Amino acid sequence: MSRAYSGIRESRPYTYNDLGGHSLPIAEDYTKKCLKNADRSFTQGLQCQQINSITALISLESSVFIVHSPQGCAGCVSMAADGYRVGQAHRGVRLVKSPRVIVTNLDQNDIILGGEKKLREAISLAVERYAPKLVFVFTSCASGIIGDDVDAITRDLQKDHGALLVPIHCDGFKSKICASGFDAAFIAIQKYILPREKQPKQKGLVNLFAPTSISYKDQLEIERMLGLLGVEVNYIPFYSSLEKIRRIPSAEASTSICKVFADEFMKDLEEDYGIPFAHTVMPIGVRNTDKWFLGIAKILGKEKEAREYVQKEHDRVLPQLADIKKRLQGKRVFICGGTGRSFAAAALIDDFGMKLVGLETPTYDLDAQIDIEYLNGIHRDYVVDVANMQPFEQVNLVNRLKPDVFIGVPAWSARFGIPTTHVLDPKRATMGYDGILYLGNKIANQVENPGFNKKLSAYARLPYRQSWYESDAFKFIKTCEE
Template identity: 25%
Template sequence: MDEKGSNTLLKEREDFISCKHENGSNKGMKCDSNSLSGAISQRACVYCGARVVLNPITDACHIVHGPIGCASYTWDIRGSLSSGDDLYRNSFSTDLGEKDIIFGGEKKLVAAIDGIMEKYTPKLIFVYATCIVGVIGDDVKAICKTAEEKYSLPVIPVMAPGFAGHKSMGYKTAGNALMNLFSRNILPKVSGVNILGDFNLAGEMWIIKEYLKTIGVKVISAITGDACYDELKMASSASFNVVQCAGSMTNLAKRMEEEFDIPFVKISFVGLEDTKSSLLRIASLFKDKEIIERTQKFIKEEEAKILPTLNRYKENLKGKKAAIYVGGGFKAISLIKQFKELGISTILVGTQTGKKEDYEVINSLVDDGTIVLDDANPAELEKFMKEKGADILAAGVKERPLAYKLGVAFCDHNHERKHPLAGFIGAVNFAKEVNDSVNSPVWKYVKEGGENYER
C-alpha cells in the first residue's frame, strides 16, 4: 500500500489525494471539479452555495422555487446574526409537487411573490431556481422582471439548479445576483471599504467593523453578513474591497474590479498572525500615515492583552496533531497557521472547494507526510486520521460524529457555532476550545472497536 492508501480507497479518487513530500508540489492534484458519484461527497450543491451567501441579507425575502425540501435544506443553518431586520429568518417556498412538475410551476411562483408583497414589506426579493425548475423550464427571469415592474422593487432571479455544478458554482451564481443589485446604483467613489465574505455567523462582522472603525477605516457595505438593502446599494462607491472568504467572493471581487474599478485584497481574520497582517494591509491601502500608526498601536495593545492566555494554552498543546476539513482553501490556510501558533502540527488538510493555487500554498505550509484532500468523503477522513494519529479535527457539523466515534477531539469551525472565531477575541476562543477538547479527560474512556484508539 502506498502513502495514499490507494488499495483501500476508490481508484477514481486517487488524483484528488496528495501526500506532501520534501520539495514536493500539488500542481498535479485534481480539484474544483464535480464530485465523484457514489463517493458520498461532503460537498453541497449549486443552490446551497448561492443560498448561504445571499441568506444573511436581513431585509430580503428568499423564495425557493422548487420542492419544499430545498427550502428546508439551507434555511437557518447558519448563525448569520442581525443587528436589525429579521425578515431573512423566514423561508419561503413554492412547494412544487408532481402536478406542478408536469404542468409547470410558474403560476405558483407568481402567487408566492404576490402573497409576500401582500403580507410583508421586503426591500428586495431573491428567487432561487432549483433542480426541478431547471428541468421543467419555468421562465423565472421573465416572472421576476414582471414582478419588478408591478411592485417597483428588485426581484432578482438566482439561477441555481443543483445539477449545474457544485457549491463553487453557487458562489458564482450568488455573485451574479449581487452584481445585478449593485449595477442598479453606480455611485461616485468615497473613502472606505466593502467587506466581502464574512457572514456574521457568531458576530464576526461586528468585530471586524469595530476594528476598522478603531483604526479609522469606514465600512461602506458588508457583503453579506448583517447586510441590508440600503447599505448594499452603496457598494459601488467603495475605494477597496477586502475579501475574507476567498472561495465564495473572489469571483465577485474580480467583477467589481472590472466593472466598478474597485481593487481588492484577500485578507483573513482567522488567527492572531493573520489578524495582525490583515489590519496592516487594510491600513496601508489608504496610504495615510495616521491610519497606519493607529493600526500599529491598536495591534500592539490587543496582542498584549491575549498573548499570556495564548501562551498558557500553547504549553498544554505542544506536540498535538490536527486534521482540517473545511469549505474553502483560504480558511484551511489560515487554520494551518493558527494551529502552528499553538504548537500543533497539521497532518491532514482538506477542502470542499479549494483551487489549485490554494493547494500550492497549503503544500508550502505543511510538513512532509501531510495528507492533502480535495472534496473528501468520510471513509477517507477516517482512514487518514487514524493512520496519522490526529488529536483534533477542525471541521463542520457533518464531521463531528466521525471525530467522536474515532475518539478524536473536535472543533466546529463552520456554521452552527455560537462564539466568534475571528480577530483577537476569536484567537483566544479558538485556543480555549481546542485546549478544552483535546485535553478533556473523556478521551481516556473512549474506545473504538473494543480497543483504545492509539493517539
C-alpha cells in the first residue's frame, strides 16, 4: 500500500462540514481559498459513519457483520436490512435472507472492564453458527474510547477460523462526515482482502463501485450501458462476493456510481495496481448521465462509440421531456440529500426547467465546488446549507424560501404542506436516460397531488417556536475566528 489516506474525510484539504450562505459568494471564496473553517455552536444528531460502513457491505454474500458497540448503535441497520431484503426479491432470489448482523451489546460493565471477551465470543459463535466466508467487525465510539484492541483480537482468532476476519475502524467520533464510513470499509478491503502483488489484467473487466441502495433496475441499466462498450462489470461491494472482491486488481478500469463512494479507494487502486478510473458524477439527469458514461468510455478508449450512443439517446429522450417540462417549468425547488444525489438532483431539475432555491448537502470540498460552479451557471444564486442532518436549519430555510417542491427526506418539510418527493429510490429506475423520464413524472405527480402533505400540515406540527423561524438559519455556525 503506497498512499496513506486516514479514511477521515476532514483530513482532506479544503473540506468543510459546517457552512451556510449563498452559492455565488461561497464558490468565489472557495476559489480564492478564503472559505473559513467553522463549527456549529449548537447541533442536532449527526448521521454516524458506522452505518455507512455497514450499509456499504451488507449485501455481500456469505458474510457476518459484528457490530462491537452498545445495542443502540446498530439501530439504523434495520433500514439497510430492509433494502437488502427487497433488493434480493427484485433480483429474483426466492428464499430471501436477512443479513447476519450481531451486536456485542457493550454495557456499563464492559465500558469499565473492557469488551474484548464479548467480541471474541461473538466472532467464534458467528463462525460456528453461520460458517461464513467473511466476518466484518465494526468498531464504535464505545469500543474506541475503552481501547478494545479489535485488530489484535481478529488477528489472534484468524488462526482458528477459516472465515476471513476483517476489522473496520468506523468509530463515530472520528469523523463528522458520514461518507468516511465508506472509506473505512474500503480501507479494510484493501488491507485485509486484496492481494499485495499486482495481478494479470483481464481485458474488458471494469470495477463498478456502488452502495446497496442502487436499485436492480438501475443496476441493469448501468450494466446495459457499459455492455455497449464491451465491458464485463465487476460489482463491488453491492450484491457481490469475496471472489469478486479478489478480482478487483485484475480490472482494466474502475468507476463509481456515486461521487463520494470509493473515490479514495480508486486512487489507491490506480497507485497500487495501475488501474485507471473515472470519477465523475452520479448518472441521474441528462447532463450527469452523459458525463458519467463519457467519463468511463474515455478511460477505455471508447469515446467515439459512447458519443454516438449519447446522441441517439438524446434524440429519443429529449422530445419526451417536453410534456414534463410543461408541468414543471419555473417551479422553485429545495433539495436535500447525500453529496452524490443532492448534486445529481440539482442538475436533473434543469432538464425540467425548474429553479433551485436551496441546496442542503453534507460536505463542501473540491468535488462540490466543481458541481456548484456548474449549477451557478444555470440557477444563479441559491442558498447552500452544508450540514450532516440538522433539520432545524432545514425547516427554517424551507419556511423562508417557500419552495414549490422539496426533494429529499420529507419527514420535516412535508409538515409545511408543500409537495415533497425524492430521487433516492432503491426500488425503481432513476439512472440513465429512462430514469430521467421516471423521475420527471414522479416529481410532476407530486407537485400536482399535494393533498397528503396539506392534510399533514393541518394536524402535524414541527417542534420549533415562531422565534426560530424569524432567526438567521445559520446563526449557530461560528467561524474559527468568532
